[in-house]
Amino acid sequence: MKKLVVFNWKMNPSSFQKAKKLFDFSLKQSRKLSAHLSVVIAPPFVYLEHFFYLLNSKFKKEKGISLAAQNVSFKNEGSFTGEISAKMLKDIGVSYVIVGHSERRYLFGENDSLIAEKIKRAWENKITPILCVGEKKRSSFSSAWSFVRKQIEKDLVFLKKREKNLVIAYEPVWSIGGNKPVDSLRASLMIEKIKSFLKERFHLLLPVLYGGSVDCQKIDDFLKYSQIDGFLVGSASLSLREIKCLLTKVDNF
Ligand code: 13P
Numbered sequence: 001m002k003k004l005v006v007f008n009w010k011m012n013p014s015s016f017q018k019a020k021k022l023f024d025f026s027l028k029q030s031r032k033l034s035a036h037l038s039v040v041i042a043p044p045f046v047y048l049e050h051f052f053y054l055l056n057s058k059f060k061k062e063k064g065i066s067l068a069a070q071n072v073s074f075k076n077e078g079s080f081t082g083e084i085s086a087k088m089l090k091d092i093g094v095s096y097v098i099v100g101h102s103e104r105r106y107l108f109g110e111n112d113s114l115i116a117e118k119i120k121r122a123w124e125n126k127i128t129p130i131l132c133v134g135e136k137k138r139s140s141f142s143s144a145w146s147f148v149r150k151q152i153e154k155d156l157v158f159l160k161k162r163e164k165n166l167v168i169a170y171e172p173v174w175s176i177g178g179n180k181p182v183d184s185l186r187a188s189l190m191i192e193k194i195k196s197f198l199k200e201r202f203h204l205l206l207p208v209l210y211g212g213s214v215d216c217q218k219i220d221d222f223l224k225y226s227q228i229d230g231f232l233v234g235s236a237s238l239s240l241r242e243i244k245c246l247l248t249k250v251d252n253f
Contacts, residue, residue, distance in 0.1 A: 003250055004207055004230035006040040006068060006130060007237030008098060019047045025240050029247050030064030037251045040096050042068035045084055052093035068096035071104060074117035086125035097122050100155055101132045102173040112154035120158045123165060131155055134171040141186060145193055161202050168194055168208045169232040175212030182212060188225035216245035223253045
């Protein structure tokens with residue numbers, strides 16, 4: 001399976017100038033990659049349209065990078081102040097949307113039924129959802145799996161057997177935003193569990209990524225496991241040195 005690296009910038013950087021520098025650099029790096037690696041960038045909403053035009057000029061269509069939104073409304077249009085719909089995202093060339101990220105679940109109170117609706121809106125508009133799942137606290141493998149399985153069951157209530165537009169990201173919440181990634185063997189076993197569950201239940205073979213404190217140094221451990229189809233990267237995606245190193249390592253593995 002092709003590897004996928006998703007850069008989730010979260011609410012960074014604070015100016016368009018800095019965002020453009022980061023984007024231009026990532027684009028330059030993506031041009032050097034083989035066809036086995038796809039790069040997705042999830043900037044804040046306000047930068048998306050501009051980046052779309054950078055990727056699709058009159059003279060050239062860039063293939064190396066796709067755009068993701070970090071959130072989407074559960075509605076398609078109407079009186080929903082502050083919301084942005086999947087329809088609008090599709091209209092400005094967005095291909096993916098991150099849904100169910102733990103920061104949205106726990107800081108903004110998003111529950112599984114809302115997440116399921118958001119995923120449905122994404123599918124209706126031909127946008128691929130990147131569904132984030134993961135246990136909240138460090139716990140035994142079996143209790144972590146039971147937590148993750150329930151999340152998947154509830155978040156994917158609208159999943160149909162032939163739906164192929166879906167990426168899952170396993171992000172244990174306690175491993176995000178620091179120097180504490182999950183043990184790579186354990187992450188690979190969890191990813192295998194998620195894949196076999198989706199295969200048994202829906203006859204689907206879907207890409208499953210790992211996310212949580214991934215940087216250029218720690219990625220080596222994860223690359224050893226072929227079950228891991230790629231990475232959802234937060235803070236390291238804001239550093240030019242890390243971007244270059246991460247993409248080179250994943251591509252050369
Ligand atoms: P960090 O890579 O900063 O741990 O963030 C992970 C994440 O939340 C990506 O969505």
